[in-house]
Amino acid sequence: MSALKYVGLVVSGLTRKKLRTTLTFLSLVAAFTLLGLLQAVNSLFSGAADFLGVNRLITQASTSFTQPLPMRLMPQIEAVPGVRAVSHSQFFGGQYGDGRSFFPQFAVNPQRLRDTYPEWLMPEDAWRQFVSTRDGAIAGRVLAEQNGWEVGDIIPLNSFIWTRADGSRLWEWRLVGIFDGVNEEWQKRTGLMYLNFGQFDEGRPVGARGLAGVFVVQVDNPRDSERIASAIDARFANSSDETRTQSEQEFQLGFLRQLGDIGLIVNLITGAVFFSILFLTGVAMSQAVRERIPELAVLKCLGFRDRQVMGLVLAESFVLCALGALAGMGLAVLVMQGLPPEFPITADGFVWAVAGASVLLLTALVGLPPALTAQRLKIVDALAGRTGS
Numbered sequence: 001m002s003a004l005k006y007v008g009l010v011v012s013g014l015t016r017k018k019l020r021t022t023l024t025f026l027s028l029v030a031a032f033t034l035l036g037l038l039q040a041v042n043s044l045f046s047g048a049a050d051f052l053g054v055n056r057l058i059t060q061a062s063t064s065f066t067q068p069l070p071m072r073l074m075p076q077i078e079a080v081p082g083v084r085a086v087s088h089s090q091f092f093g094g095q096y097g098d099g100r101s102f103f104p105q106f107a108v109n110p111q112r113l114r115d116t117y118p119e120w121l122m123p124e125d126a127w128r129q130f131v132s133t134r135d136g137a138i139a140g141r142v143l144a145e146q147n148g149w150e151v152g153d154i155i156p157l158n159s160f161i162w163t164r165a166d167g168s169r170l171w172e173w174r175l176v177g178i179f180d181g182v183n184e185e186w187q188k189r190t191g192l193m194y195l196n197f198g199q200f201d202e203g204r205p206v207g208a209r210g211l212a213g214v215f216v217v218q219v220d221n222p223r224d225s226e227r228i229a230s231a232i233d234a235r236f237a238n239s240s241d242e243t244r245t246q247s248e249q250e251f252q253l254g255f256l257r258q259l260g261d262i263g264l265i266v267n268l269i270t271g272a273v274f275f276s277i278l279f280l281t282g283v284a285m286s287q288a289v290r291e292r293i294p295e296l297a298v299l300k301c302l303g304f305r306d307r308q309v310m311g312l313v314l315a316e317s318f319v320l321c322a323l324g325a326l327a328g329m330g331l332a333v334l335v336m337q338g339l340p341p342e343f344p345i346t347a348d349g350f351v352w353a354v355a356g357a358s359v360l361l362l363t364a365l366v367g368l369p370p371a372l373t374a375q376r377l378k379i380v381d382a383l384a385g386r387t388g389s
Helices: 003-014 018-046 073-078 110-116 122-132 141-147 184-188 197-203 222-235 248-257 262-291 291-302 305-339 349-376 378-385
Strands: 055-062 083-091 094-096 107-110 136-140 154-159 170-181 191-194 214-219 243-247
Touching: 003 094, 018 136, 018 262, 018 305, 018 349, 055 222, 055 248, 073 083, 073 222, 083 110, 083 197, 094 107, 107 110, 107 222, 107 378, 110 122, 110 191, 110 214, 122 136, 122 170, 136 141, 141 170, 141 184, 170 191, 170 197, 184 305, 214 222, 222 243, 262 349, 305 349
Parallel strands: 107 191, 136 170
Antiparallel strands: 055 214, 055 243, 083 107, 083 214, 094 154, 136 191, 154 170
């Protein structure tokens, strides 16, 4: 029998009960859409720090990165052998426009930022303007295009963390430059803004001045990072300003974990989704086989072997699951493309691999029991509408 005949039998089996097949298909589409989105988020968080420079360390307060450190620590960090450059960064926490638009902003020393983050590219004149303009700010290309900003614009930010000395939370920043990333991966991350630490520190209440959030440490040799981190922390051990120094990757992942164990949460939701589609599809396939017992017996009478009948039932399960997965993943990709730049989730190879493995596993779990039932059918019992012993 040609392959086309097998295809026709599979199609006729799936279209025998069009409403049931349609509802099952739509359930699979919804489930795989959710699975694709969740796994894309999981993939984003799992690899969120992979692109970061391996030659940078982050020094924070030993208790928490939210605890500020005094600026006087910076010369001592610079004196550690193997340290090439040090900058400082303070999270600003400003809201733009109607308050619903939020993006990361950090108050920094412009020259030190350039020394420690050579991955950010900007014209020389813009760097000089950022250094000399006390209320200056630079924005990443993605952020600037999203908001329609141009150099020279005044950007008001209402900080939910920092108040000015006069009690106001409104800060105004003059956009003096727009920066790009050194490659495609860094370009995707240009959805942030840097603020000149000069106006920020002067504008704060007196008691908050001279404090930095974290120190960014660039090392000469990444292989010495562990030794340098230990040396930095040893300098401030048993003092009022104890520190914890770690790689930039570890720091970023630690920051993400403050939101909770994203991977565990996503995997639990994915497991629940998979169980739901397993139950729904399994019930549908089992019901379809029970209704077709006499038809399967006729196939055996026509010369179909037990394994061929079993294969037809498995093929139906695979085709239904595969089509639902393709449609669901396609819809997930469309949703991802419609998200704003600050949510850069994409369906990479890992996400598609998870979807493919899910199709195979789902086919085996929901298709194998009814397929084995079909294989064991005795023709006499089947023609009478019984499954047999």
